[in-house]
Amino acid sequence: MLAGSVTVDTGSAAPYEVRVEPALDLASAVSHALRPGAGAILTDSSVGPLHADAVSAALADAGWEIPAVVTVPAGEASKSLAVYETVLRRLAAAGLPRDGTLFALGGGVVGDLGGFVASSYMRGINLVQLPTSLLAMVDSSVGGKVGLDLPEGKNLVGAFLQPRLVAANLDWLQTLPDRELSQGLAEVVKMGILSGGSFYDDLGEHLGAARGRDAEALQALILDSVRYKAAVVTEDEREAGLRAVLNYGHTIAHGLEAAAGYDLPHGEAVAVGMLAAARLSQSKLGPDLVETHEDLLRAAGLPLTVPSADVEAVLGAMGRDKKRRSSDGEGRYRFVLLEDIGRPVHGVPVTADEARSAIGSVLGP
Ligand SMILES: NC(=O)c1ccc[n+]([C@@H]2O[C@H](COP(=O)([O-])OP(=O)(O)OC[C@H]3O[C@@H](n4cnc5c(N)ncnc54)[C@H](O)[C@@H]3O)[C@@H](O)[C@H]2O)c1
Ligand SMILES: [Zn+2]
Structure with missing residues (x-):
């Protein structure tokens, strides 16, 4: 045992x-x-x-x-x-x-x-x-x-x-059920990417076997996740700042879920939300982590696109930052993006146009 x-x-x-x-x-x-x-x-x-x-x-x-x-x-x-x-x-x-x-x-x-x-x-x-x-x-x-x-x-x-x-x-x-297992793996992938280090290495090693419900692989990834989330929330129990990184992939995910009338499973929305955030990270901060994301999501049995949705409805449900307006008068959005695996930054301002194209990139037919 x-x-x-x-x-x-x-x-x-x-x-x-x-x-x-x-x-x-x-x-x-x-x-x-x-x-x-x-x-x-x-x-x-x-x-x-x-x-x-x-x-x-x-x-x-x-x-x-x-x-x-x-x-x-x-x-x-x-x-x-x-x-x-x-x-x-x-x-x-x-x-x-x-x-x-x-x-x-x-x-x-x-x-x-x-x-x-x-x-x-x-x-x-x-x-x-x-x-x-x-x-x-x-x-x-x-x-x-x-x-x-x-x-x-x-x-x-x-x-x-x-x-x-x-x-x-x-x-x-x-x-x-399989689909529920993948919902959980979406949050595991999220935390492994945010954490970096040995947790990230464990994703590469164990994701496939975890999907096949291998107990050792599941145990390794669950313990990694619990350790990571516990460390983040202990540092920041009342959500002052650090805990915000756990929202990686969630800004667009929440918009997609609301636009889909909550028919879209949360983990699938988070999966494509992370992929969209990886694209934004590349254009705004430089690192090319898009393929890495795609590989991990595939291994977890998660989609790379979600059914088509009204981009304006997604944006509208995302909750813009009302205090800061860009020069075109449209609100800016605040994203958790990545400088690298294991190096998230929160509160990165993203314009409505940048968000539109990131959302568009994960909408399927
Ligand atoms: N408190 C927090 O910090 C926090 C964080 C993330 C999510 N949440 C909340 O968690 C909820 C989603 O959790 P979830 O995805 O576990 O949903 P859930 O509790 O609805 O479970 C998903 C489905 O799987 C079934 N199920 C669960 N375990 C099973 C098992 N072992 N065998 C067969 N069926 C099983 C459930 O009956 C349900 O139909 C949401 O309400 C969300 O807001 C809370
Ligand atoms: Zn979530």
């Missing part, structure tokens, strides 16, 4: 472990982090039937009482105030006490929703993240951001809550 863990110490909460292993011994991982008591499991309608029984059994083995297993519909729509209320009321009806623990078993939706429930139920209970999607393992379960969407926009309600433990069983990824 491959043992693997990273300790995250943000300074603002107790340090906690992120365990990433095949055939993870959940009972022992949880027993290291918390004294057993009452716990509730939150999961969704896709993950629950596959993995909740085994998790319940492991927690029972470790001496936990589980008065409630709450299952919400799979999908982003569960990050809503209505579902949040349902979950809170289920916990209250089950009598989950003030010193109870919420186990969030699922992808980023369950992690964000469960985290927000844990941050507010009885003014806050313990949270254990049990991420089952690759995206949740490498991105959403790290950093302490939890929350919900409003009809007015995504992630408009939220809190910061660090979990007591993040435990990821690599076997869970065996049931993740």
Whole structure:
């Protein structure tokens, strides 16, 4: 068995472990982090039937009482105030006490929703993240951001809550649909490019095998990602500056997602957003990293173009910088670009015309 863990110490909460292993011994991982008591499991309608029984059994083995297993519909729509209320009321009806623990078993939706429930139920209970999607393992379960969407926009309600433990069983990824695996790999590629060094080398070495769900390759890339994201958010827990580099590829991605009415999977939008940013980096800062990006995205099973969209709608949804206007009166956009692999710069001003041509370069027929 491959043992693997990273300790995250943000300074603002107790340090906690992120365990990433095949055939993870959940009972022992949880027993290291918390004294057993009452716990509730939150999961969704896709993950629950596959993995909740085994998790319940492991927690029972470790001496936990589980008065409630709450299952919400799979999908982003569960990050809503209505579902949040349902979950809170289920916990209250089950009598989950003030010193109870919420186990969030699922992808980023369950992690964000469960985290927000844990941050507010009885003014806050313990949270254990049990991420089952690759995206949740490498991105959403790290950093302490939890929350919900409003009809007015995504992630408009939220809190910061660090979990007591993040435990990821690599076997869970065996049931993740291929397309979802690639969504997670988009964020892995992003962080490897931002980090450079041995993480970047690991991309070249492990991406193909990770796509084939090789446990060792997945473990290496997940641990690299967790270490990298934890380091960035620890330096900058409240997002003053450094954390902004994690938006690499995301400026255009957000515009594309909004223009497509959120039909476009996030990781695919980020993939082409990075490619567009690589082109902008070349024209504005010099380095030729376009082919490197293309190779990595292909290896991750990600597209190099997305279905055609209205460029003006994409631009309109990108959120321009209203304080700075270029001479033509159009707002400027702020991008994370690259001076090289491992050397991102944030806040680079990009004109509307430059952005238009970068967007156009990743639109397919
Ligand atoms: N908090 C943060 O810092 C942060 C960072 C990035 C993203 N997010 C949020 O994360 C969410 C996206 O996360 P996601 O991509 O994991 O989406 P998700 O939770 O909707 O999971 C994707 C799909 O995969 C299914 N699934 C998950 N694990 C599975 C498994 N092991 N086997 C079979 N099916 C499985 C889910 O049921 C769902 O249908 C978004 O809401 C986003 O805003 C949060
Ligand atoms: Zn993202």
